[in-house]
Amino acid sequence: MSSLRISPFSPFQLTITTVSTIIGVAILTLPRVIAEEVGTPDVWIDVILGGIITAVAAMICLHLSNCFPGETFYIYNVRIVGKVLGTLISVLYICNFTTFGAFEARVQAEVVRHFLLDETPLEVTMLAFILVGFYLVSGGLNAIIRINEFYLPITLLIVFTILFLNWKNFEFDNIRPFLENGPSALLPGILPTAQAFSGFDVILFLVAYTRNAQKSTLPILLGFALVTLIYMTIVIMVIGSLTLNEVITLTWPTMEFVKQIEFPGAFFEHFEIFFITIWLLNMFTTFFINLYLASLGIHLLIGWNIKLVMCLLLPVIYGIALLPKDLNGALELGKSIGFFSVLVSTLIPLFLLLIAIARNRPKHDQPVNEGSRP
Amino acid sequence: MSMMKARSLPILVTLLLCSAIVSSGCWDRREIEDLGIAIGMSVDQAIHKKRTSEEEKQIVHKHKTIMPISVTYQIVNPKIIGGTSRGNPSNQKPYINITSSGDTAFQVARETATRIGRPPFFMHLKIIILGDQVSRKINLAQLLNMNLRDTEMRRTVHLTIAEGNGREILEAKTKNEDLPSFELLSLIDNLSKSIHIAQPISIGTVSEQLSADSSFCVPRVVLHQKEMKLAGAAVISGKTGKMLGWIGEEETAGLNLVQGTGKSEEGHKGGIIEAVIKGSRDPFSYEIGKIRSKIIPIVKNGQLSFRVDIKVEGRLGEDWALNENAFEKDYLDRVNAAVKTRIEQIVNNTLKKAQKDFRVDVAGFGKQLHIHYPKEWKKRKENWDEVFSRIPVSLDVTVKTEEFALKGKKK
Numbered sequence: 035m036s037s038l039r040i041s042p043f044s045p046f047q048l049t050i051t052t053v054s055t056i057i058g059v060a061i062l063t064l065p066r067v068i069a070e071e072v073g074t075p076d077v078w079i080d081v082i083l084g085g086i087i088t089a090v091a092a093m094i095c096l097h098l099s100n101c102f103p104g105e106t107f108y109i110y111n112v113r114i115v116g117k118v119l120g121t122l123i124s125v126l127y128i129c130n131f132t133t134f135g136a137f138e139a140r141v142q143a144e145v146v147r148h149f150l151l152d153e154t155p156l157e158v159t160m161l162a163f164i165l166v167g168f169y170l171v172s173g174g175l176n177a178i179i180r181i182n183e184f185y186l187p188i189t190l191l192i193v194f195t196i197l198f199l200n201w202k203n204f205e206f207d208n209i210r211p212f213l214e215n216g217p218s219a220l221l222p223g224i225l226p227t228a229q230a231f232s233g234f235d236v237i238l239f240l241v242a243y244t245r246n247a248q249k250s251t252l253p254i255l256l257g258f259a260l261v262t263l264i265y266m267t268i269v270i271m272v273i274g275s276l277t278l279n280e281v282i283t284l285t286w287p288t289m290e291f292v293k294q295i296e297f298p299g300a301f302f303e304h305f306e307i308f309f310i311t312i313w314l315l316n317m318f319t320t321f322f323i324n325l326y327l328a329s330l331g332i333h334l335l336i337g338w339n340i341k342l343v344m345c346l347l348l349p350v351i352y353g354i355a356l357l358p359k360d361l362n363g364a365l366e367l368g369k370s371i372g373f374f375s376v377l378v379s380t381l382i383p384l385f386l387l388l389i390a391i392a393r394n395r396p397k398h399d400q401p402v403n404e405g406s407r408p
Numbered sequence: 409m410s411m412m413k414a415r416s417l418p419i420l421v422t423l424l425l426c427s428a429i430v431s432s433g434c435w436d437r438r439e440i441e442d443l444g445i446a447i448g449m450s451v452d453q454a455i456h457k458k459r460t461s462e463e464e465k466q467i468v469h470k471h472k473t474i475m476p477i478s479v480t481y482q483i484v485n486p487k488i489i490g491g492t493s494r495g496n497p498s499n500q501k502p503y504i505n506i507t508s509s510g511d512t513a514f515q516v517a518r519e520t521a522t523r524i525g526r527p528p529f530f531m532h533l534k535i536i537i538l539g540d541q542v543s544r545k546i547n548l549a550q551l552l553n554m555n556l557r558d559t560e561m562r563r564t565v566h567l568t569i570a571e572g573n574g575r576e577i578l579e580a581k582t583k584n585e586d587l588p589s590f591e592l593l594s595l596i597d598n599l600s601k602s603i604h605i606a607q608p609i610s611i612g613t614v615s616e617q618l619s620a621d622s623s624f625c626v627p628r629v630v631l632h633q634k635e636m637k638l639a640g641a642a643v644i645s646g647k648t649g650k651m652l653g654w655i656g657e658e659e660t661a662g663l664n665l666v667q668g669t670g671k672s673e674e675g676h677k678g679g680i681i682e683a684v685i686k687g688s689r690d691p692f693s694y695e696i697g698k699i700r701s702k703i704i705p706i707v708k709n710g711q712l713s714f715r716v717d718i719k720v721e722g723r724l725g726e727d728w729a730l731n732e733n734a735f736e737k738d739y740l741d742r743v744n745a746a747v748k749t750r751i752e753q754i755v756n757n758t759l760k761k762a763q764k765d766f767r768v769d770v771a772g773f774g775k776q777l778h779i780h781y782p783k784e785w786k787k788r789k790e791n792w793d794e795v796f797s798r799i800p801v802s803l804d805v806t807v808k809t810e811e812f813a814l815k816g817k818k819k
Contacts, residue, residue, distance in 0.1 A: 148559050153435040207779060214782035276612070279619040294612070296564055303532075304562075 038330075038340065040175045040243045045250035047179050048240055049257040051323065052092070052233075054182040056261050057189065058320035059141040060230035060372075062313070063365070064265065065272040065287040067230075072223040075209045075278045078270045080220050084227030085262030091380040092234040092254055098387045099241035100248055107238035108334045114386050114393075121335065123382060127235075128331040130371075130378055132347065134233070135324035136354035137371050139163050140364050142317045143355075149289060149310050160355050167322040168348055171329070172341050175243065178326055185315050190264075192312040197267055199295045199305065203275035228380075229372030230265060233320060234258075235379035239327055285361070325351065444483040444526030447503075448589030450574030451551055452539035454478040454509040477542060477551070478509035479516045480575040481528040482589050502586040505578055513554040530560040535589050536567050536611065537574035537629065540651060543642065547649030549618045552611050563612025566596060569642040569651065571630045580636045588636070592629060595638040603664050603679025603696065604657035606641035614644075622646040622775070623768040623793055625663060628654060643766050647793065652766050655758070662758025665718055665751060666771045668701030680725065683750040685742050690728035694747045697722040697810065703776040707784055714773055714801045718751065724812040734816035744807040751805050759801050767797040 068077040102110035107127070112120035142163055143156040151159065170177060213219075237254065241247045272291045273281055281287045295305040329347055333340040358364040454476040488502040506524050510516040521527040538551065555561045570577050578588050585591045596608045606627040617624040625641035641660050643652045655663065661679070669677045681694045702717040724734060724743055732739050762770055774792045778785040788795045 151436040152559070155435070158435075207775060210779040211782045277616045277620060280612075280616040283615075283619055290563060290612075293562055294564055296562075 038174065038333075042243050042245045043176070043179055044245055045247065045253045047183060048237070048244045048247075048250055049253040050186050051179050051182050051240060052236055052254060053257045053261055054186055054316070054319040055233035055236050055323045056231055056320075057264070057316050058138055058233065059145075059317055059368070060232075061265065061268055062141075062145065062286050062288045063368075064227070064230050065269050065281050065291075066284060067226045068223040068269065069273065069278055069281045071226055072220055073278075074211075074214050074219060075273050076212055076214075076220070077223055077273065078209075078266045080223035080227045081230075081266045081269055082262060083220070083224050084231055085258055085265070087224065088228055088231035088234055088380075089255060089258040091383070092237055092258060093251065094387055095235055095237040095379070095383045096241065096247075096250055096254060098383050098390065099238055101387075101390055102242075103247065104242055106240075106242040106330070106334070108331050111386060114390050123386075124331055124335055126378060126382075128328050128335075130375055131324040131328035131331070132351060133354055133367075133371050134375060135167075135321050135328065136351045136357075137364075137368055138317045138321040138324065139167075139351065140355040140358060141368065142314060142321070144361055144364055145286070145289075145310065145317075146314070148286065149306065157356065160352065163318065163321065164348055164352055164355075167318065167325055168344055171322050171326045171344055175240075175326065178322060181322075182319055185319055189312050189316055190260075192308050193264055193268070196292055196295065196305065196309055197271055200271055200275060200291060203294050204271055205274055208274045208277050209270060225373070225376070227265070228376050229369075231258075231261065232372055232375040232379060233323075235375075235383070236323060236327065238383065239330065438529075441486070442526060443529040444504075444524065445486075445532050446481045446483050446528035446530055447532065447587055448482040448535045448537065448578055448592070449528075449533065450480045450537040450539065450570070450578050451513070451542055452478045452480070452573045452575055453541040453545070476509055476511050477513065477516065477546070478507060478575070479513060480505055480507040480578055481517070481520065482578045482587065483524075483526070483528055484587070488586075503588070505575070507575060513551070514558070517554070530555075530558065531562075533561060533565050535593055536565055537577050537592070538567070538569045538626075539574040540569055540571055540642065541573075543569050543644070543651035545650065547618075548614060548644060548651075549649045552614065555611055556615050563610060563615070565611050566593065567609050567611050567614055567626055568592065568596075568629045568638070569626045571628060571654070576631050577629055577636055580631060581634045583635075592636060592638065595629075595636070596627065598638075600676045600678040602639075603661040603677065603681065604639045605679075606660045607664065607667060607677075617644075617646060618649050620646070621792075622772070623770050625655065625660075625770050643762075643768060643770055645768055645793065652768065655761060658754055659758045659761050662754040662756075663771060665699060665720075665755050666701055666703070666716055666758065668699045668718070681747055681750055681754075683743075683746040685729065685732075685746045686749075688729055690730070692724060692728060692743065692746075693726035694743070694807075694809070695722050695725035696720055703771070703773055705773070705777040705780050705784075707781055712777070712784060712788075712799055714776075714799060716755070716801060716803050718755070718803065718805045719808075720747070720751065720806070721808045721810055724809055727812075730818040732817070734812040740809045740812070743809050747807045747809075748805045751807065752803055755803055755805075763797040763799075763801075768793040769796040773799075773801075 068080050072080060099107065102113070108124050111123050114120070115123070139160050143159040146159045147154070147156060170181060241250065244250060268288060272287050275294065276284070276287060276291060284290050289306065292306045292309045293304070297303055297305070325344065325347065329340050329343040332338065332343045332347070358367050455478070483504045483506065485500065485502050485504050488500055504524070506520050508516045508519045508523070510519055517528060536552070536555065542551065555565065556563065577592065580588045580591070582588055582591045585594060596605070599605045599608065606625055609624065609626055614624070614626070623646040624644055626644060627638055628640040628642050630637045630639065639657045639660065641655050641663070643655060644650070645652050664677050677699055678696050681696060682691050683694060684691050698721045700719040704715045704717060706713045706715060724740070727734065734740060762768060769792060773796055774785070774789070778789070
């Protein structure tokens, strides 16, 4: 552990990292994915429900980690369920992070191909993305957190600017009628939105390095509120300006929405370049955190040097990212990864927490002293 | 420190070499001078020509059930338009029009590459003009499919339908602008000046309407003595995506009144309504400032009807009735009543045309029914256009004259 040289960070930084991990490629297709499932314009309610459900799951992760102060999930799961099962769970998480990182790299390349570099091969853009990610991640966890802190305000600025500039295309009539098929029609949309929130399980691994980790509850909840707000406003605005029927037919509805902003004759006639840039950064943050956590897991399991592990992971990630044959394959991969990720990151922490409570573990390690530590 | 430097130097050199390899081979480099920037395009029916050989006819066009299309691209001629001197010594036109024909739009666009050194680049396409022949025969969702699919295209491109060939509009004489496409675009912007100009529509909106199976109108552009005029509209059926026919200038005014002023600046509607006070012979012009309209569906005992509330505010802009006095409230009341009668006439005329002649809902009645009575909508949505043509629509027009400009009476 000492070889990692991680200096502890604040609950605020933990929140920023969690938010950066959650915000990734999902938003580009989210309006279409939920609209397909639900079929009425009130899908934004699903986003709120998805946000609440995942926030509860995140609270479980946080509480579980707080039962084992100073220890990361890869270490303490062994203490809860034993060596074999614990290692198995760790491997599951490592696989999850690796494939998730690969998926981000792939979709990033698809977006770049569609909207920026038409002729550049996918393989090249992906390679550049992965290598830059490796460079950052080899700088350690603190570098990652610093970068996230730096990106998030820019992201918020660009997102809300875009929403504001699109106001004239928004028509309130397009998001009505309200609940035309009754509340039960919303149910199928909850799973896809919950998938859009996947990535919050970084909490399990980062709480160990957080100062005053007990005080993270409120910041994390605020972070979830922020992500929900971003997702919800984007879904409302996209459907309100493009109409539900149209959104279902579009590959990247959010991009089409952004492309509607035009300033004829101005220096920047088109605005989407800012959005693509900022969203590449967001996919990048999601990617490198996943890469880091996967390497951290392998490092802690078999004790190899973490930089060596990262180097070895790069070809694996690149290979997985190349697996999907076409765009549909890539989107399909996203769906299954999202499903897997939601399953893993909600159910496993819940089970572990129940077992830990049943064994009365938290009583012994109740971190009363921890909280008072300066 | 020097140790560190000594170790990192080879890495640095390697990275620099790598970057040289990567940055020199940019796949997507496009020099702006080498782009043929297309500003406008038109789609027409191709004139039937004999297929070159019997064999080609069978192999290539076996799948064809529709006729080939002829597409014209208007490309900016940078030599003339970007030149420092506005004078035009070579007498060249500031644009290049290139026409090509084929079965699908993408194929036609690429076909031009065999004939022009800088084939059209669509990132800055602003307007599409469809010929009426082609719009009557081919679904707009098919005609515009490439424009909605290609990543170089944008959904904000304006759409108009030309009486006759769209290509002739791209060759029309210009007055203010250098390019006919720009001239047409500035006409579209004049919506706030004339009520006879139909609400502008982008291809994105067209696609939205078609994916909801709802009918709509597209502004009409007419060529008159080689000059273009934008007035009236083409009616497009949402079910088939094909053009049904024209509505004239006054019917367009009626449609504008029913739809009201949109939220965006683009949708701001204005214009003049001419009317005569009952018993008088001298007309006056009422300048519309604001139109606020609301379509209200009413369901009573299972019977569906609509009421259209139209609230118009404006000013008395011109008055030929010299013996009248606008300083008197009574006179303005009579003006309001006359405008109200006129608006009712115009709107009823439009509704009659839509319900009896075309049997389609182009003003968004269905959408309001969907919003307020989802269950009633569900029962009727399958053949809504047909159902709508039999539903009674009543009007509630309120006219307010806010002012009468600088002169109120003759003496």
